[in-house]
Amino acid sequence: MDKIIVTGGAGFIGSHTVVELHEAGFIPVIVDDFSNSDRKVLDGLEAIMGTRPACYDVDCNDYAAFDEVFRKEGPVKGAIHFAAFKAVGESVQKPIQYFRNNLNSLVTLMDLMVKHGAPDLVFSSSCTVYGQPERLPVNERSPILPAQSPYGSTKQLCEEIIKQTTSVGQPLKAISLRYFNPIGAHPSANIGELPLGTPNNLIPFITQSAAGLRPPILVFGNDYNTPDGTCVRDYIHVVDLAKAHVKALQLLDRVEGKTHYDVFNVGTGRGNTVLEVIKAFEAATGVKLEYKIGPRRAGDVEKIYAEVDKSRDGLGWKAELSLEQGLGDAWRWQQKLLQKA
Numbered sequence: 001m002d003k004i005i006v007t008g009g010a011g012f013i014g015s016h017t018v019v020e021l022h023e024a025g026f027i028p029v030i031v032d033d034f035s036n037s038d039r040k041v042l043d044g045l046e047a048i049m050g051t052r053p054a055c056y057d058v059d060c061n062d063y064a065a066f067d068e069v070f071r072k073e074g075p076v077k078g079a080i081h082f083a084a085f086k087a088v089g090e091s092v093q094k095p096i097q098y099f100r101n102n103l104n105s106l107v108t109l110m111d112l113m114v115k116h117g118a119p120d121l122v123f124s125s126s127c128t129v130y131g132q133p134e135r136l137p138v139n140e141r142s143p144i145l146p147a148q149s150p151y152g153s154t155k156q157l158c159e160e161i162i163k164q165t166t167s168v169g170q171p172l173k174a175i176s177l178r179y180f181n182p183i184g185a186h187p188s189a190n191i192g193e194l195p196l197g198t199p200n201n202l203i204p205f206i207t208q209s210a211a212g213l214r215p216p217i218l219v220f221g222n223d224y225n226t227p228d229g230t231c232v233r234d235y236i237h238v239v240d241l242a243k244a245h246v247k248a249l250q251l252l253d254r255v256e257g258k259t260h261y262d263v264f265n266v267g268t269g270r271g272n273t274v275l276e277v278i279k280a281f282e283a284a285t286g287v288k289l290e291y292k293i294g295p296r297r298a299g300d301v302e303k304i305y306a307e308v309d310k311s312r313d314g315l316g317w318k319a320e321l322s323l324e325q326g327l328g329d330a331w332r333w334q335q336k337l338l339q340k341a
Ligand code: WQD
Pocket: 086, 087, 088, 125, 126, 127, 128, 179, 180, 181, 182, 200, 201, 202, 203, 205, 217, 218, 219, 220, 221, 231, 232, 233, 274, 297, 300
């Protein structure tokens, strides 16, 4: 069974991917410094997997400590790199920390993968690399427009670093997965999106407002050129997203030769407005949501959703779970958190 290092494996998408790796017969090894995740996630993973995944409390920027993980766990087949700072707004306040952490952690990982002969890399990228697309849906050949934030720049720069490193013959085979908007939680409600501080994203705001932990949702603008004036996004269930990582590793394992690079959109191919999401949450949960219309949020893209043909044909993957299932799973997770509080 192939061993895969999962950096940021205690995070929202990382933890769900650890489950799917285990189910697919891989051995996931978590490397996480818990700067934006909670050790309690390991209990949730053990409850789902029936075994506790190996986990190292290590910062990916710490070369010596990370090297020790590769040495102890070797041979390692590859890695999925989730560990990064990911708040768009925060990146505008702390650009240097974002460039240092997000770029250096990737470079350190790639250095160690080459050193220890672990060739297969899956990189957590983002639809933010597309900026505000002129044409929709966006596909992988759509132009990469100037990033709207330092966070978006780090994703573009990391993709370029991987592309160039593989193109000059370093023994790495890599895939960048461009996520759209991850939502939901594992149906067991044993893992989900942890609310560390004020949420950055819509769905945690919705579930916390529905739980009475926050005031009514503020909808950031309803004067956009969309069906009901609110922004459009492609909301993908985190379990579907996690499965795309397994498909990417299985594709890399089949690739001949010592180098490879490719990019795939990971979305549903459907767009929904903010108000449609609010209505879908009410339909999925029976919980009435209060909301107010506020001003636009700086940096918001008006509308974006994915063309997913390449992922279907190239990865053999497509999203199976609906928006309502994602919202229902997010709500069940929020209720579980309330019980534990
Ligand atoms: C979604 C929509 C808001 C909160 C995120 C991540 C980014 C990237 C892509 C990973 C927008 C609206 C939100 C609220 C609102 N993911 N909204 N009221 O901005 O698309 O980006 O996914 O790389 O890192 O940040 O997601 O959930 O913040 O916003 O009206 O209280 O909901 O305007 O239209 P976004 P989001």
